[in-house]
Amino acid sequence: MERLDWLAVVRHGLSTGNVTAQEAEAGGAEMIEIPERDADVPLSDTGREQAEAVGRFLREQRPDLAVVSPYLRTRQTAEIALAGSGVPVVVDERLRDRELGVLDLLTARGVEARLPDEARRRARLGKFYYRPPGGESWADVLLRLRALLREVREDHPGGRVVLFAHEATVLMVRYLTEGLLEQELMELAHRTAIANCSVSSWRLDGDRLVPELFNAVEHLEREDAEPTRQEDVNAEPV
Structure with a gap:
């Protein structure tokens, strides 16, 4: 089987939707008021700065x-991070975010209040299925990522x-690669908040990819920072 020499996944920079969602969850709202459809939510100014930092790391x-x-x-995020690098870019819809259906734009409180039957069904089946x-489902997304x-x-x-x-893609790529x-995936998802513009990567060792970085953010803190190795990362609870 053919192998990559190195694989990395970068979560997009902080978006305007991330900011609105955080405010809605913190304020106890039931709905997240985002005017755009999910596919059209742009980066915030902070997200653009984060993307520039990722670009320095990727160089x-x-x-x-x-x-x-x-x-x-x-x-x-990719356009800013890769500007002037000459790295070819392929846009692939299989990397899109998980589609939430009737849960779209609902906070955790909103799901419990407005769709209690779905909340109970989710609790019974578990996040994965x-x-x-x-x-x-997470399993649905994994099918397209695997392909x-x-x-x-x-x-x-x-x-x-x-x-x-x-x-979620960062976690699922780790699931597939490792x-x-x-x-194990659900425990990882429960205890880890994947940071905006974090980097997770794997390098070829023999005939398999082995973990190199996970949810590393040091490149966002200062330009000359060394990324944290996976075993040094302290995952933050969701």
């Missing part, structure tokens, strides 16, 4: 291909590839 890593979610916030009406990564490996053997995607179990 040292020298990726030879970037695969990007079609959502505006991820495309903007629960599919909201009109939306996707994408297979194609990337086959088309770019020995390549150094960076993905620009979304919060061969985790459902329980």
Whole structure:
């Protein structure tokens, strides 16, 4: 089987939607008031600065291909981070964020208040297999990510590839790359908040990719910072 030499996934920078969602959750609101559709939510000014910091990090890593979610916030992150680098960019809809269906724009409180039956069904089935009406389960997203990564490996053997995607994608790429179990993935999701413009990466060791970085953010703090190795990261609770 063909292998990549290096694989990384970057969560998009802080978006205007992230800011609004954080305020809604903190304020106890039931709805997140975002005027755009999810695919059209842009980066905030802070998100643009974060993307520039990712660009400084990636210049040292020298990726030879970037695969990007079609959502505006991820495309903007990639455009800023890779400006002037000459790295080819491929936009692939399989990297889009998880579709939430009837849960879209509801806070945790909103789901409990407005869709109690769905809240109970989600609790019974668990995050991995629960599919909201009109939306996707984590398992659904994994199917498209699995196909994408297979194609990337086959088309770019020995390549150094960076993905620009979304919060849950980072966790799911780790699940696929490291061969985790459902329980391990869900425990990881419960205790880890994937930071905006964090970097997670894996490098080839023998015939497999091994963890290098996970949810690393030091490049956002200062330009000359050394990224934290996976074993040094203290995951923050969601």
